[in-house]
Amino acid sequence: MTPRCAIVGAGLGGFVAYAMLRHGGLEPGEIAVFGEDPDPAAAWRVRAAAIRQRRMRSESDGHCFPTTFPGLAAREAARRRTLSPLVLSVCDRYRPSVEEFLRHVDELRDRCRWDESFREARIERVRGVTGGFELDGHAVVRHALLALGHPGLALPTELEADARVVHAYEPHEYGSKVAVIGAGMAAATEWRNALDAGAEVVSVRRREPARRPLNVPRPLFSKRGLASFRAAPRPRRVELLRDFSAPSYPPGREWDAPLERAAREGRFSVRPAVNGADQIICATGFRRGFRHDPLLSRLVEEHGLETEERWIVLADDCTVPELSGGGRTLALAGVPSQWAYPAADTLVGMKYASRRFLQLVQRCPTR
């Protein structure tokens, strides 16, 4: 069967979109997923293991299933026959374990027959053609969703050549004097990891991290917060997106207490610069902006897509306006779709883009 839809990117973003299309009634033969690893959690798994992540930052809704309910809390409650995950969830205190999260990915992968649609190929160019999109010689489809993920790890340029440097998301052990650069979730996790490993830790940061439970304020996950975000003039919208991208990690004693204890013991301090550490862990996240992604950069250039600083300007439904309509759809999911949905790099954000994509595919008379 010739695929009618394509998902470019076989990570979690692509996986969420695939599960959504399957839920919407598309058969595996109607969807082609292009990627380099058939395990949708492959890249994520490596990063989570690198920072020794045990719990997700996301809550019960942070899953890949197409419907919000049942979430991970309800599933864990049913599996373990206990109400505690549900009680924690209604109090916004439920954080699924990484193990629980990966279990559901494996389960869903089998159930939605992901492997039947997976095609091992690296797509480096997407080109709009009459009635659809040509995917680097592999297929021509009417509807394509680009779920490309982050365009690589970010390292401060002045430290790129430093032999002591390792990125937090790369496998590593801990030295005796560790400087952790950054102030987001990965940095906060690394402070604790290094302290647990007996290291002396210096937090190097340019600004104090924001403390919030999720990546962005909660109203921004739904239409309520999105309405005011989208109504903002472009410069303000850019400013807001920058604010949302600033490092943050959740509030709570479980984060603060180990640091306070270590500070009293003289093993944790905050400094403006790296100084005398035998290991430098860059918890500096990912490169930001479409220009770091060759496929997106080329797409913008070849089709003259509208951009605003590092963001591609998208419609509210995460589609590329210049290349959508008239029976074809090009949509972005994951971090490149932040212009439409600030929390686009979360699982909920990926689902947001996927649901809109599914609606457009379903509405298309020829699919």
Add this chain to the structure above:
Amino acid sequence: MSYTLRGRLESRLAAALLPFAVACGLAAVLGEWWPLQLAAAMIGVGLALDATLYHRLLPYQPGWAALPLGLLELGLTVALVWRFDVGAPLEPALWFFAGSWLLAQVLAHAGLPLLRLTYTDDGGELGRGGRALSAVAPATLLLILGVAWAGQPPTVRLGAGVHEGPLVLDRAQRLFGEPGAIVRGGIRIEADDVTVRNVTVFGGEIGIEVRDSENVLLDRVRIAGASMDGISARRSSLTIRDCKVDSPSVAGAQGIDISFAMTLAPSLVERCDVRGGAEGIVSHLANVAFRENRVTGTALRGIAVTEMSMGEVEHNVVEDAVGVGIFCSDYSHCAISENSVSGTRVDPSGNPTRAGHGIVSYFGAVAELDDNQLDREAAAFINGRFERP
């Protein structure tokens, strides 16, 4: 969840559909309006809070907030029900509210997100279905309320001052007295579905006389100066609440008398203050419940359930009665529990059945006693007996 205003209202209406249908069914089966009135109060309170309070104060609503918000809504619904005198029985009404609340939670967290993929993204909005609901709901509500209003008996308001009686109420109506409204010469009720509220009745042979009438409510009435009974009901079913009756010290005068109504729905007398008279509260051949009343200074008996009546006598206070405090007689069956009887005095007639007993079971009557406070003992005569749990 972060609801939009539209999302809140549409979700509320969607969750109200089933309770509303149940209320319609109940109203049809029971032949009463209270289920619909209760549902309307509940839905109205919810919608009003959504529009005026919740949307402004809760840009994000955590799951646990449903509980305190539910209690707030319950409190306001109860207040509304009291304010508008919705005759909803408390326990079923609470179950109805609790069931509706639970259904709303299940729908918000599970049902609606399953039915509509973008439910949470859209802040609770339901798309075309929601818009249809929003259009139909006000029309339906207006229709129901209109029918309910049209079906209500007329209300007559008595202004402050003295109104010459006797007043005869021979059709369904509500007679509401303004503060200071007095009827001189008594009221006679001869129709079903009559409510008399906040009226003082002075003089006449009988203060309020109820004859062959059902679904009568006497609420906050005050009777004084009648030459015989304060309230006398025959072949009627009624509720008397929060009344005050001063009876004369003449033979045969009764504070409240409910008689000859064995085949009718039970009558209830509660939270009344009855003073003087031969008998304070009495039933003959009737199903009755006497609760939380205070009866003082009677010359024959404080409370009497007689002549094959079936009665519950609970949480009453009987003081300074001559002869008998609580009397169960003539093959009546009485459940007498948690009453306080004190100061009962011996009748000078020398009749041993009137020797100042706290409770008497007489002539084949069966009285179940439970946890009564008596300063004089209970006694049984002529095949009367007591049962204790």
